Structures are given as structure tokens and as C-alpha cells.
Amino acid sequence: xxxxxxxxxxxxxxxxxxxxxxxxxxxxxxxxxxxxxxxxxxxxxxxxxxxxxxxxxxxxxxxxxxxxxxxxxxxxxxxxxxxxxxxxxxxxxxxxxxxxxxxxxxxxxxxxxxxxxxxxxxxxxxxxxxxxxxxxxxxxxxxxxxxxxxxxxxxxxxxxxxxxxxxxxxxxxxxxxxxxxxxx
Amino acid sequence: xxxxxxxxxxxxxxxxxxxxxxxxxxxxxxxxxxxxxxxxxxxxxxxxxxxxxxxxxxxxxxxxxxxxxxxxxxxxxxxxxxxxxxxxxxxxxxxxxxxxxxxxxxxxxxxxxxxxxxxxxxxxxxxxxxxxxxxxxxxxxxxxxxxxxxxxxxxxxxxxxxxxxxxxxxxxxxxxxxxxxxxx
DNA sequence: TAGGTCATGTAAAGAGTTACATGATTTT
DNA sequence: AAAATCATGTAACTCTTTACATGACCTA
Numbered sequence: 234x235x236x237x238x239x240x241x242x243x244x245x246x247x248x249x250x251x252x253x254x255x256x257x258x259x260x261x262x263x264x265x266x267x268x269x270x271x272x273x274x275x276x277x278x279x280x281x282x283x284x285x286x287x288x289x290x291x292x293x294x295x296x297x298x299x300x301x302x303x304x305x306x307x308x309x310x311x312x313x314x315x316x317x318x319x320x321x322x323x324x325x326x327x328x329x330x331x332x333x334x335x336x337x338x339x340x341x342x343x344x345x346x347x348x349x350x351x352x353x354x355x356x357x358x359x360x361x362x363x364x365x366x367x368x369x370x371x372x373x374x375x376x377x378x379x380x381x382x383x384x385x386x387x388x389x390x391x392x393x394x395x396x397x398x399x400x401x402x403x404x405x406x407x408x409x410x411x412x413x414x415x416x417x
Numbered sequence: 418x419x420x421x422x423x424x425x426x427x428x429x430x431x432x433x434x435x436x437x438x439x440x441x442x443x444x445x446x447x448x449x450x451x452x453x454x455x456x457x458x459x460x461x462x463x464x465x466x467x468x469x470x471x472x473x474x475x476x477x478x479x480x481x482x483x484x485x486x487x488x489x490x491x492x493x494x495x496x497x498x499x500x501x502x503x504x505x506x507x508x509x510x511x512x513x514x515x516x517x518x519x520x521x522x523x524x525x526x527x528x529x530x531x532x533x534x535x536x537x538x539x540x541x542x543x544x545x546x547x548x549x550x551x552x553x554x555x556x557x558x559x560x561x562x563x564x565x566x567x568x569x570x571x572x573x574x575x576x577x578x579x580x581x582x583x584x585x586x587x588x589x590x591x592x593x594x595x596x597x598x599x600x601x
Numbered sequence: 602t603a604g605g606t607c608a609t610g611t612a613a614a615g616a617g618t619t620a621c622a623t624g625a626t627t628t629t
Numbered sequence: 630a631a632a633a634t635c636a637t638g639t640a641a642c643t644c645t646t647t648a649c650a651t652g653a654c655c656t657a
Binding site (some may be wrong): 234237264265266328329338353385390411412 | 418421422428435446447448450495497498499501502503504505506509510513514520521522525526532533536537540550558561566568569572573580593595
Binding site for chain 2 (some may be wrong): 616
């Protein structure tokens, strides 16, 4: 997966491992991200498979290892991209604890849910910022898929936020909801 | 994570590894799932840490290894459950390919998106079935958190489906969207 | 000149999946 | 009798993160 993402970013221009990490952090982190510890080895593997080539360069007075996609790299990328999408039921770790909230005090539950909502709000704000930036700086028609993906992110966070809000509201205002019998 | 989910399921009654796998498949798979290859070793680790105990039993003529949560297991579970939720930007693998769809033919993109929509529809239907079942069989007020989590799942799939639909619609009807210049 | 950011990398550990292996019981 | 399902488990592999290590350059 990561190797394909990297190839995708290399389709338009050469980039270093550092650039790639930065790009992911600032454009795909809401659906996929990676640490340096996986980016650098991935580049090494891609070079071994001849899907990218290494070009040492000095850019802005700084030494950089720039990677360029090869023809077989492009072919490999396109093959991956054109393949049918496999929809994986995605992990939503935050639901795991909530699923078992019947066992914890209602007040703790409400507090934790409010805290979760704040976290979601903060990542939503970050992504909304990135989105406005793109809307100003790039032709969203030209990069419509990326723009649509970004909208997905913003709307998804919005959905999570609304869901939290509804749940908190019911817990606070409907005495029938999550009665405390099961609790300690 | 998995160990805590297992402890959560053991809070109300003893279960075997097979039971736990089945339970996850049929109640949490839309946000977390696990294979036998991780469930059985997880139970072994929990037993080693004295958070569960093993009770061999025959149930319905079948030999089963039933696990029971211990007092320290309950304590460990509650500590985990009551801790603040950390919102992790969740992986949404399907967006990875779409993000780079500028490089593939529009027709392939539309076809793949329609195929994705069908897959989402099918998992949505499955979950909606599970939801109706719970609504009939259990007191959703008593298990309100679980019910709310299920609603999250249903609404999330609904959101993905609407997003796909909107994107497909724009690709098919708006000639300005995703012009084919960048393509081969 | 000290701290921050830029830049690259490795090693160990963690968490999981897939594939394989086994055998009992139940259904067709 | 064969096939399906129930039931448990291991081994190899994959993919990833965290923590560490290094050093250049830039700015206050």
C-alpha cells in the first residue's frame, strides 16, 4: 500500500523521503499516513525492484536523495490504481471503548465523549484549513478526485462530531438511556 | 487492543476463542475484527497475565476451552475503558486509489467507483440486518452504547455511499470535472 | 552558541494476517 | 460416506511504529 502511495506521489515529480512524509502528513493523513521508519525502507525496496531510481541532489543548499519513478514504476502504479477498489471495513478504534461503555459510570462516559468530540473538532479544523488552502491555490477541477477525497474527510469528521453530539445529548437528557444498573 | 475487547466480552459471561471470534464477526466487525490467529494467542497471553482463567468444558456435546475473566482482569478492563478515548485518524484504504484517479481513464474510474458502491451497499445491508435483529431481540436502552455504535456503522456506510454517488454523478454529468488531460 | 528544523537512516518491538495442521461432530 | 461446520492451534510473514542515532544548516 505505502509503496503504491509513494509511486503515486512520484508520478508528477521527483521527491525525497522527507518530502513524501511531509506530503502525506499534509494531504493524505486523514486516510493514510506513514512514519519515516516506513517511508525510507519503502523507497529502498522500490529502488531494489527498479520501480524508482535515486538521484542525489542539492536543493536549497541542502543535500537530498531524490527519487524518480521509472517506466516500470509507472506501469506498476497504474496497474494498482486501475484495479477494482476493495472496500475494507475500516478500523474505528474510538468505537471500541464506547461499545463497552455500559460498564463505566455515565459521568465518565459523558466526559470522555466530550473530550473525544474536542479531538475530532481539532482534526476537522486542521483538514478544513488544508481544504481552504487547496481551494485557493489549485485548480480543484483539475485535481477533482483529490478535492473529493478531502471533502470525504471533512464530511466524515463532521459526521463523527454529530454522532458524538447526539449520543451525549441523549445521555444527558434521556433518563431511560444507559441506565446505570450494570455499573459498579 | 484485542486483549481489551476480549476482556470486554468476558465481562458478562465465559466464552471460548471460537465464541469470541464469532461475536466479533457478528457485532464489532464494522469497526474491529480479528482472525483466529490473533484471538487464540491473545487468550493465551491474557491467561499468562492472570487476567483470565481457563475452564475446560463440554457444551452441546462439544469440547470447549472456556475463559473466565478474573478480578484483576475486570480491573484492567475498567481501567482501559475509563481512560480518555484517543481519536486516531482512521485508515480508509479505499480513498488511497481514488486520491490518484487523475492518472486513470475516467471510464475506469467510474466503473471502479460503481463497484465500490456495490460493495459498500452489501456490507451496509449486512450491518442493517444485524441492527434490526438487535432491535427485535435486546433492550436497546440497556445496551444503548452498543446500539449507538451500530447506528454509527450504518450511518457511516450510508455516508460513504452518498459520497460515491455524488462523485459518480459529477463525473458522468459535469464535463468540467476531472478532464482527461492528465491521462495516458 | 544553543535550539530548532531539515534530512536520512536502523533496530527492536508490536500487532496483526494468511496458510497450514489437526481432529471431532453434524448434516446431507 | 462425504462434506460442512465446529473447534483449537502454530509458524511464517507482513507491515508498521517507536526509539534511537547521526549530522548538516539555520536562526535567535
